[in-house]
Amino acid sequence: MVAYTVKRLLQGVITVWFIATATFFGMHAVPGDPLAADKEVPPEIWANLQARYGLDKPVPEQYVIYLSNMLKGDFGISYTQQNREVNDIIAEHFKVSATLGILAIVFAAFGGILWGALTALYRNRAPDIVIVFLVILGISVPSFVFAALGQLGVVNINNALGFTLFPVAGWGTVQHMIVPSMVLGLGTMAFLTRLMRSSMLEIANSDFIRTARSKGLPATRVFRKHQLRNAILPVVTVLGPSIAAITTGGFVVEMVFAIPGLGRYFVQAVQQLDYTVIMGTTVFYGAFLVFMVILVDLVYGLIDPRVRLE
Amino acid sequence: MSALLEVDDLRVEFDTYGGTVQAVRGVSFELDRGQTLAIVGESGCGKSVTVQSIMGLIPMPPGRITSGSARLDGKDVIDDKRIDGKDIRGRLVGMIFQDPMSSLNPTMTIGEQIAETLQVHRGYSHKRALARAIELIDMTRIPEAAKRARQYPFEFSGGMLQRSMIAMSLACEPSILIADEPTTALDVTIQAQILDLMRELQRDNGMAIILITHDLGVVARMADEVLVMYAGEVVERGSVDDVFYRSAHPYTLGLRAAMPSNRDDAAQELTPIDGSPPDLFAPPAGCGYFARCPHAMRACETEHPRAFELGEQHRARCWLHHEDCDVAADEVFRK
Numbered sequence: 001m002v003a004y005t006v007k008r009l010l011q012g013v014i015t016v017w018f019i020a021t022a023t024f025f026g027m028h029a030v031p032g033d034p035l036a037a038d039k040e041v042p043p044e045i046w047a048n049l050q051a052r053y054g055l056d057k058p059v060p061e062q063y064v065i066y067l068s069n070m071l072k073g074d075f076g077i078s079y080t081q082q083n084r085e086v087n088d089i090i091a092e093h094f095k096v097s098a099t100l101g102i103l104a105i106v107f108a109a110f111g112g113i114l115w116g117a118l119t120a121l122y123r124n125r126a127p128d129i130v131i132v133f134l135v136i137l138g139i140s141v142p143s144f145v146f147a148a149l150g151q152l153g154v155v156n157i158n159n160a161l162g163f164t165l166f167p168v169a170g171w172g173t174v175q176h177m178i179v180p181s182m183v184l185g186l187g188t189m190a191f192l193t194r195l196m197r198s199s200m201l202e203i204a205n206s207d208f209i210r211t212a213r214s215k216g217l218p219a220t221r222v223f224r225k226h227q228l229r230n231a232i233l234p235v236v237t238v239l240g241p242s243i244a245a246i247t248t249g250g251f252v253v254e255m256v257f258a259i260p261g262l263g264r265y266f267v268q269a270v271q272q273l274d275y276t277v278i279m280g281t282t283v284f285y286g287a288f289l290v291f292m293v294i295l296v297d298l299v300y301g302l303i304d305p306r307v308r309l310e
Numbered sequence: 311m312s313a314l315l316e317v318d319d320l321r322v323e324f325d326t327y328g329g330t331v332q333a334v335r336g337v338s339f340e341l342d343r344g345q346t347l348a349i350v351g352e353s354g355c356g357k358s359v360t361v362q363s364i365m366g367l368i369p370m371p372p373g374r375i376t377s378g379s380a381r382l383d384g385k386d387v388i389d390d391k392r393i394d395g396k397d398i399r400g401r402l403v404g405m406i407f408q409d410p411m412s413s414l415n416p417t418m419t420i421g422e423q424i425a426e427t428l429q430v431h432r433g434y435s436h437k438r439a440l441a442r443a444i445e446l447i448d449m450t451r452i453p454e455a456a457k458r459a460r461q462y463p464f465e466f467s468g469g470m471l472q473r474s475m476i477a478m479s480l481a482c483e484p485s486i487l488i489a490d491e492p493t494t495a496l497d498v499t500i501q502a503q504i505l506d507l508m509r510e511l512q513r514d515n516g517m518a519i520i521l522i523t524h525d526l527g528v529v530a531r532m533a534d535e536v537l538v539m540y541a542g543e544v545v546e547r548g549s550v551d552d553v554f555y556r557s558a559h560p561y562t563l564g565l566r567a568a569m570p571s572n573r574d575d576a577a578q579e580l581t582p583i584d585g586s587p588p589d590l591f592a593p594p595a596g597c598g599y600f601a602r603c604p605h606a607m608r609a610c611e612t613e614h615p616r617a618f619e620l621g622e623q624h625r626a627r628c629w630l631h632h633e634d635c636d637v638a639a640d641e642v643f644r645k
Binding site for chain 1: 365367397398399400401404405407409412413414415416417418426427430431462464475478479
């Protein structure tokens with residue numbers, strides 16, 4: 001178990017290094033310049049600025065300098081925002097993104113398992129047909145549409161109540177968090193519902209469920225102790241990739257709901273070729289996702305006795 | 311004394327997209343205490359559906375019991391065409407299945423799975439049930455029972471798993487053990503061990519066994535009585551000697567001809583039964599075996615044969631036994 005964890009973490013470090021390298025060279029291959037301004041800058045000043053930020057050196061040398069700084073935990077300073085270190089940007093805004101993401105994944109996982117189990121229990125009857133239809137909607141409609149619809153819904157609720165129960169945008173209180181995290185988790189919830197449904201149905205027809213019934217166990221016990229636990233296993237497996245889906249989906253939802261999360265800086269940085277912020281956010285998100293996937297695998301080993309972590 | 315289990319004219323249907331399948335078409339039999347009844351027949355002839363109906367294990371819908379009764383220990387178990395199996399399953403009747411590898415919950419320890427039955431039926435505490443589970447595992451000759459009880463199914467071999475299944479099904483000391491092709495998925499040496507174990511436990515506990523199989527060798531080794539099923543019906547029933555040495559139905563003869571023997575004439579060729587079983591969506595009006603029977607007569611196509619009494623326990627559904635039949639039954643069956 002310990003050896004396995006160490007091995008996975010080492011692999012994770014290599015993955016993150018790969019992400020950093022690919023992003024670094026990809027970013028420098030894009031035409032343009034982080035210091036380009038609307039106003040014409042005299043060439044001498046421009047050259048000074050280049051030297052100040054180390055952009056006059058050949059790209060491979062910049063790469064080595066960047067990596068060594070990164071190993072020291074220094075992601076540099078932003079090229080476009082006044083006086084801000086990338087570390088500060090991440091520290092300040094990742095909290096927000098992480099809160100949003102965690103709420104969304106919890107909502108998606110519980111919802112997916114609940115609806116999936118329900119559809120399987122009511123197979124081919126009205127609740128199943130309705131939920132499966134909604135699931136297809138949830139998977140195919142992009143999150144910015146749900147975000148806009150969510151805001152419309154919030155406005156209607158507030159108007160009907162006569163006071164602001166859920167703010168339409170912004171961040172800070174629990175009321176701010178509920179609607180965006182539901183919108184963000186919706187697609188993943190739909191996907192997990194479908195997975196849970198097929199998993200439940202497969203388990204329901206399996207030999208060991210027949211055995212459990214032949215032992216004369218009450219239906220609730222068969223469901224709880226034999227069907228549910230085995231049906232959840234595939235759902236746990238895809239939780240890792242689902243966290244990735246939710247994090248990347250978060251950029252759009254943060255934008256629509258004006259949430260000061262990291263996603264906004266990520267997108268802005270790419271538009272403005274803010275090299276250090278692109279690198280910082282990409283490497284940080286990459287490391288975060290790799291870590292989450294490892295964590296899910298470790299948890300899986302605890303749930304399924306057949307999985308040996310070696 | 312009445313029989314332990316009496317099944318009378320059981321009929322089971324399944325609704326499918328293609329129509330209604332008449333899977334079991336009027337099956338009757340009795341089972342006495344401590345006896346072993348073998349049900350033989352090819353795949354799809356209704357063997358498993360028959361016993362699963364008695365256990366209340368067939369899904370309803372699409373399944374339906376259209377008529378018939380079953381009395382276990384004098385008490386009706388089929389009520390209003392529905393079965394309330396909770397007193398029967400696990401408590402009065404234990405069951406083991408064909409594929410032990412997939413018949414146990416992969417994420418629960420063997421001990422827990424055995425203990426569960428005791429907790430539900432006997433109201434044992436978790437601790438007491440586990441202790442009893444270890445005794446049961448030991449009873450099925452699995453070494454290091456206490457350690458084994460804490461292991462998961464994937465840590466067991468196929469034979470060990472079938473032993474655990476037996477331990478589980480016998481936890482509440484049922485009066486009947488139903489074994490649905492218990493050795494089909496196991497290799498031959500393990501098969502023999504499992505059958506021996508079942509016989510030993512039967513001798514110790516006095517339970518009756520219903521053994522479903524298509525292996526006539528297993529029947530000869532284990533059974534007291536035999537039901538031969540074909541197309542959802544019992545075509546012949548009787549003691550092992552009746553069915554093997556005084557076969558009275560052409561299908562039984564066909565099964566015997568298709569079975570390898572270890573007699574001297576090793577060059578003996580096996581004769582398969584030509585054709586395939588009838589469509590149970592629309593079962594034939596006459597004898598189900600008509601299309602494949604080498605001795606078929608005109609009456610067999612339209613008239614459903616009744617069960618002819620041939621001995622005290624021996625019955626066969628074949629018109630050849632009718633007193634007006636031109637063909638002497640003896641000539642067909644005494645070869």
